[in-house]
Amino acid sequence: MTADDEHVPPSYGERTAWTYAVVIPVGTLGYLAVVVPRALTQPIDQVAWAGPMLWAMGLSIVASIVGAIVFAIVVRDHEGRLDVRDTQIERYGDRVALWFTTAGAIVALPLSMLEVDWFWIGSTLFVLAATGSTWGAIVQIRAHRGTFVG
């Protein structure tokens, strides 16, 4: 029998997961690197956080697109669609991410009730959603490279 399953490049779904697993935490750390020093040196209600957050989101989207293109060139595989297994794995990752997004909403509600500064509410939602998306991407990579039973 031939060993034709050797040297197979990662699928489009796996490449996307790898890209998210790198880009999202980098974008989040970039946001924190900007706003945490401000929060430590300024009154919280004067910390400009919305701009850095929007920049982090925008740059993450651009980096994901560029990363996907570069990844496809590097592995010489320009397949750009998800098959049934990719879709199942993607949904599995989304379910994991949803736990963190839900946790963010659960934390944000009492913060709102306590009328804490919007900085804390926005940052909590952002960081927990980013953590969920990163963890979701990691479990997708594990599913792609290991065993996935659906």
Add this chain to the structure above:
Amino acid sequence: MGRTTRVTNTVRLHRFTHGEMTQAELATRLGVTRQTVIAIEQGRYSPTLEMAFQIARVFGVPLDDVFQYPDDEDR
């Protein structure tokens, strides 16, 4: 190889008894990626019931010629 699914299969064997069909050819006929065919052959992914039927149809054999679900005592 690490953990495998409980469903076992003889997809690789059937490929070779069907004119040494490549993984890429089988993937094209099933409308999936080659990575998915590899994952099925290595027991790392249990295909959907629909895909399992499609695979059996490609080889022209009954479903349980390709996929097996061993009893507990067989494991």
